[in-house]
């Protein structure tokens with residue numbers, strides 16, 4: 001038996017062929033890419049592009065002796081490993097820029113992903129610098145108020161021209177067809193961080209001096225907070241999860257949905273805007289199902305994609321994985337297809353275009369089981385549920401994979417249940433069952449960390465920890481006939497108050 005958590009489809013990546021296309025991101029701080037360039041950075045890693053991100057500052061916030069900025073680097077590594085769906089294991093070399101020591105980290109199991117850290121002092125919001133690093137900043141270098149800036153690590157220092165040449169060298173070495181940076185269009189004092197603008201101003205000049213043909217995209221920083229939300233669904237969830245993976249290493253940001261509340265990070269996570277007006281693609285299945293059964297009509301939905309300034313979008317859907325299905329029309333916002341009788345994983349990507357500019361490809365992944373979800377029209381009982389909050393046992397079967405802190409009434413939560421909690425389905429007639437899909441409560445406190453499935457009080461399968469963000473966990477076993485199925489939760493995370501499930505799906509056929 002195997003349990004494979006599918007983190008928003010990320011775990012399927014290894015089967016996707018690697019393209020030679022390369023994206024070079026150059027940002028100021030260790031989370032700028034995750035907050036302001038995502039979901040684009042996520043889409044690019046997912047679509048198999050080579051991605052290198054260069055961080056100009058150490059993001060030290062003036063704190064250079066406590067290990068804070070080294071931890072932020074570790075956070076960036078953890079975040080990219082998660083996006084690439086491989087182990088957080090990196091190989092350190094030198095970036096190879098003449099005359100400079102710049103650590104370059106390459107992902108061991110996905111070497112097309114790499115991170116470089118120049119470790120220059122954080123310049124502070126207004127570019128005044130911090131006393132601990134001598135009140136220097138990139139902004140002061142840009143304005144030629146200082147001649148040279150030195151890495152917090154002490155390993156290298158840069159004049160204005162040397163920093164520009166370093167960026168040009170990064171471009172020549174990596175041969176990107178896309179260069180992404182922060183906002184090089186707007187000016188200091190617009191509410192964005194001085195390091196964001198300055199990094200982008202340097203990159204824009206370097207881009208002009210670079211002989212490799214590439215596009216340059218600038219992403220808006222802090223001011224996106226006031227713009228309309230434009231990151232939704234799986235993209236939002238994946239963007240949040242990747243940021244929280246980073247945040248576990250950064251003591252100065254919020255760490256989960258509850259902790260972020262309505263604060264700055266929560267707002268930035270819901271948005272992505274470019275100064276160059278690229279559209280943003282959003283793709284999902286209309287019922288947000290991850291798993292679809294036998295001979296169903298599936299409708300893909302791209303209508304949450306955003307066009308700059310409300311321009312008309314064109315849509316291009318492409319199937320990139322699975323046995324070919326026939327889309328009703330690959331250039332409409334909501335094409336449909338009929339599922340095949342055979343089990344498969346189908347992946348589509350959507351690129352939207354407007355005004356000659358195209359989005360990064362958003363993808364939607366679905367498992368077609370070739371079987372029916374038989375966890376409907378079934379009797380269900382549990383050792384407890386919470387009637388007062390509407391988190392009743394039937395909500396684990398309502399087709400809605402949601403729960404607190406989202407839609408609270410979309411899930412089953414016990415009344416104080418921990419290890420020892422049981423949940424039983426009883427069919428009127430025997431069923432031929434071969435797979436069970438489990439979705440934990442999406443909040444981070446309550447988590448199933450182990451359990452078992454028992455068929456007709458006989459054969460029993462153990463499973464391990466469920467993905468804590470409420471993503472799909474697929475439990476496959478040989479087919480068996482059963483009239484009842486009991487799930488017993490055998491262990492929970494230490495922070496669990498009320499264990500439960502957002503959803504259970506049981507794939508099989510009546511016999």
Ligand SMILES: *[C@@H]1O[C@H](CO)[C@@H](O)[C@H](O)[C@H]1NC(C)=O
Pocket residue numbers: 070101102103117153155
């Ligand atoms: C400091 O710089 C040196 C030289 O590039 C490098 O080997 C070392 O890993 C750096 N330290 C950190 C924490 O990145």
Ligand SMILES: *[C@@H]1O[C@H](CO)[C@@H](O)[C@H](O)[C@H]1NC(C)=O
Pocket residue numbers: 329330331332
């Ligand atoms: C597909 O949709 C596009 C855009 O609405 C339309 O122009 C085209 O005629 C459609 N193709 C078919 C074969 O219906």
Ligand SMILES: *[C@@H]1O[C@H](CO)[C@@H](O)[C@H](O)[C@H]1NC(C)=O
Pocket residue numbers: 395398400407408409410411
């Ligand atoms: C929340 O879930 C319930 C089902 O339990 C549903 O009736 C309701 O429409 C959902 N609310 C939203 C805002 O989706």
Ligand SMILES: *[C@@H]1O[C@H](CO)[C@@H](O)[C@H](O)[C@H]1NC(C)=O
Pocket residue numbers: 424426455456457483484
């Ligand atoms: C499940 O099925 C087994 C075998 O038929 C039976 O002994 C047991 O009582 C059933 N359990 C429930 C809860 O119906």
